[in-house]
Amino acid sequence: MSFVHLHVHSYYSFLDGAASPAQLVDKASHFGMPALALTDHNRLTGAIRFYDCAKKSGIKPIIGAEVNVEGGYHLTLLCSDMAGYSNLCRLLTAMHCNKRGGKPAAARDLLDRHNNGLIALSGCRLGEVPALLATGQQHGAALAAGFYREVFGDAFFIELTRYPAREGTSLCHLLYGLAREQGIPAVATNNIHYLAMRDYRTRELLNSIGHIVPVTQLPGPRTVEQYFKSPDEMARLFKGFPGAADTSLEIASRCNLDLELGRPRFPKFDLPAGETAPGLLRRMAYQGTERKYGSLTQKLTDRLEMELATIEKLGFCGYFLIVWDIVRWARERGIRCQARGSASNSLVVYALDISIADPVHYDLLFERFMHPLRNEPPDIDLDIDRRRRGEVRDYICKKYGEDNVSCVATINTYLARGAIRDAGKALQVPQPVIEEACKGIHWLSAAKLMEKADTLPELRDSTVYKRPELKEFFGLCAAIDGFPKHLSVHLGGLLIGEGRLSDLVPLEPSSGGDIISQYDKDDIERMGLVKMDLLALPTITVIEQAVRSIRENRGLEIDIDSIPRDDPAVFATLREGKTIGVFQLESPAQREMAGRLLPRTFDDIIVSLSLVRPGPLKSSMDKVYLARRHGQEPVTHLHPCLEGALGETLGVILYQEQVLRVAHDLSGLSYAEADGFRRAMTHDRTHEEMEKMRLSFINSAVRKDVKRGVAEEVFEQLAAFAAYGFCKAHAAAYAVLSYQTLWLKCHYPAEFFAAILSNQPMGYYPPRVLAAEARRCGIAVLPPDINKSSDLYTVEGGAIRVSLGQMKGISSEAVCSIISQRSRNRFTSLRDFVLRVEASQPMMENLVKVGALDDFGNRDEMLKEIPGLLQLKRRKAGVEMDLQSTEIAAACGLAMGINAKKSC
């Protein structure tokens, strides 16, 4: 007996499903089912994971959704092919984007427009046909069935679910009767919401969280039957309904969707006439390299050729041109931006001015970024001036079309705290218990909570986890651990489609109004779509503002990207640990490291950024490195051939790029294979997989005449390192920003601190610490002044003037009003200020309290005067309004008179 479940919810039904797609696929595989559908509510968020998982298990994935249709009814839709998938994406997008409050719903005409390639099942008890039948409206049900048959033709089926209950299963019989009467085939489903029967508790808990009601007050009928039933159970259940179970197989055979995951679906880059993408990229890469290095050496040419060949072979030329175009556009408008992450390993990226770290000088490995064996699109993340990210985004939308661009979603999932809070409310656990249980578990997963309760110092003293009456509660919290909670906007991800995005990806508006994909970044990558990460980095804004301020205050034009990187004053400041406010070097750990490392070169900054990380510090790698650096310990290598790879870090593995080199040099792997090895070691893997990798590495090394013991030891070091390795290219790119901010702090501290204070919150320290540091650097911090302060911190005669925007409770509109009024005439008194500025009484009082109006008198007296002045202002405004009204009335009267005369 075989059967295919066609109505299945995973936990991507967001608080209405209690199984992951992988668990569902495993279960189907266990029962030997040939196919399985996933039909989450109004979204495809779990579809790609499900598709991948099912394919790997040799099960045919059927992608679909249970959609809401007008009238609040449900309808189960399945994609039979790519046309159906595209239609489902368009339908879901339209439903979400056109909704006016409440749940998204498909209007009938929308179903009619997007029916091609879709198979429709009449739905659960909330489907239009069953709901009408259940309320005795046989005629209405027949009409509804007729409508769906008209829209979907022979791809419409009556869905039978059968949950034995005290009241019997009469609805199932009524539906079956209607199906026979109308000649519509009927199909058995189980509307699965959880894996095993006992999981109905988890589903009910999720439902009550979703409905924001205690679990005891959940509305609607309850059942324990929506679990993953075996083919035999389904056959027994539908014994009295001939053909209903078999129809599931027939429908499954009609669903043959091939998503072609991984096939690049890049937008087309507008090329000049007669130009090809590889040709243009090659030309610009060569021009850029020559510009940056002065001349093209053989080494540079070889590297360019190798990179260009890989980029072309993988079909990513267009992608590089798209990123180049975005950066070019931004730079032309004075918007600072630069690549972060592994992209800086590429000479092509550097030559195109996308990255600022020289990959040849810093000996960076292209294969850490991309290589022919890595079947994924490259990822070039851009850091952008925070204030102007929107402009870049608007440019992308304009260039590629609003319909072709969207934000990327992030799936917010439950960790321990969220699970305890939400489950606690649903189960009416007393609030003090919830609060105690939530203490000190900011990062912990709920599944590990009980396991860690006895070992973690912050949890050891709490008795709440050991209370027997709460065991069940914590068990349920663990059960929903990692479950998706809601979708939100990915911080920087922007998706660019090769055509209209909603043909491939369902979209919806976020709570903030941005259009987001229903897929997260991993699924987007699997779909082969281009995702650009435009990350707003406040440090870039600080650098930009400081440079501008230096220009305005001192008339000096500074090219911050060309400053010498061997300034002794900069390194002296760094060695003294005076780095508060400096990007990535300001934390106490970094300042302490500076005292131990005694950096003298730019490369030392790269080392420092890579050393002060949890991994190296926990494994005392920093101590080994520092001892060797200061000659207290000899520099040794496990094998002479590792000297090339680890020489720069004195025999210590510090960078991810070094893993590639070590694997290459010791065991003869190509760099591409070595990167595969590195990536495999950084992901979760089974003991067997690890052992296989170990043997392969050691045997290869032995074949190169390396002693087995040495190969084993190197492998152990690589395996241990994999957990905390840092990408050198990323460190190099960020070291540039660290150096630039440190340089600004050394030479132009007033402008630097004014900029950094203007961009709070950012960095490690609060404004008061930064202000104290500015004073320590000899910079006076002047109080706010309504005639001198701006919306940002400004430099005034070598001192910093506190901004008006810093005042507690002040609105940006009020600051605008002050600056705009002041630009006409300076404020001359409190009365003048109150009468001219649009700000609330508390805002004005706060300005007086902080001394922004000290030029006009005593603070206490001014505070007493404000209410009276505001009354006077209102009276004056009233008189003006009356005058205006009179004028309007007179004008209208005149006009009426004229009209009246005309009409006469």
Next chain:
Amino acid sequence: MSRHIDEPITVHVSQESVPTAFIWRRRLYRVVEILSWWREASEWWDGEPVRILIRVTAERRGVGIYELCKSDSSWFLHRVLD
């Protein structure tokens, strides 16, 4: 009409776990026919397990309709239907 009973009973089951007879108030009732069965969601937040209910016709001096309930490993006579 039905009477709510909820009293513990002893149930004899076949090899296939189908009730064949039950003892209620020291009297034996022989199950003639299984009419229907279903499972009910419980108040699990109070620690109650899922209940399986089986509606049967059973005979002692006369034939009656009874609802047997299995909760965990215990059996109860849930209702008697007149």
